Amino acid sequence: MAGLNDDAQWIVLMGFIVSFSLFFIAILLNQSTVVGQTTAEAVSEFPKNDIRGVRDVIIQSAYLDDKDQFRNQTWVQNDIRNLSLDRHDAVVDFSSQSPSWNDPYTYVEIHYNNGVTAYNETWRSE
């Protein structure tokens, strides 16, 4: 060791180990905030209220009647598709299946995509 007294090599080694562990802990601390930030951003970007709203109105529209003069269901479902695209910048598509003799449930298939978040669901009546 460069002409020095090398009696205390253990102390030097321990010094390095302690400094490197401090360094490592500092990196952990640094990364943890980044993880917190990305999670928080993902939460605030997720269009929870938009999806809930459109899901709710789609399910309501599956039960509307569609008589010749008032084509209520066609109109409402058209409105949902076009207004979603126009105001929420989201492509929304859906279809429903009414109960039949061997299957007493109504099924509604919902697709939502706003370019960042895609949400798909098959809803079944209780």
Place this chain on the structure above:
Amino acid sequence: MVNADGQLYTIEGIAAALILLLSAFIVVNSTSVYTMGDTHISDMQLEVTGSDALNMMNTAPNSSVDKTPLQTMIETDDAAAFQTMFNNLVNNKTGADPDRIQFKANVTYQREDGSVGSIVLGKSSHPLVGGEHAVRVSDWVIVEKLPDCSDTYCTGKHAVLLEALLWRD
């Protein structure tokens, strides 16, 4: 000739200095990230308040009433009733003085030719001038009459989108 006795001490000193500097840099650098999250928190709270208020207005008061207050207000274009009810819902809080949340609400609907129209349903006393930091909440309402016409298409059921901008004064 320089005395080379202290070389190891020099190297150790430099290594220790580098480690200290790097650790200090990383720690100081990471604390600045905390402020990023803070700016979104008040936005999210305002958004929850607003969308809860719209949900409450879009719920019929009891099972014998089949129209929700919001449905009636949009069908009759009743800005005054909307303003009063929405203002009470978002601004009431515990204690005597109300909160200072301002809003502007629009109803967007589709005409028969496919074009999209929009009317202002209600707004609070302070106008939106552009400097505010507003959040948007929206709710779908199925109405039985569109606001600005009276032919067969308009008197059928339609889905309209109610959007409200909320900000704190």
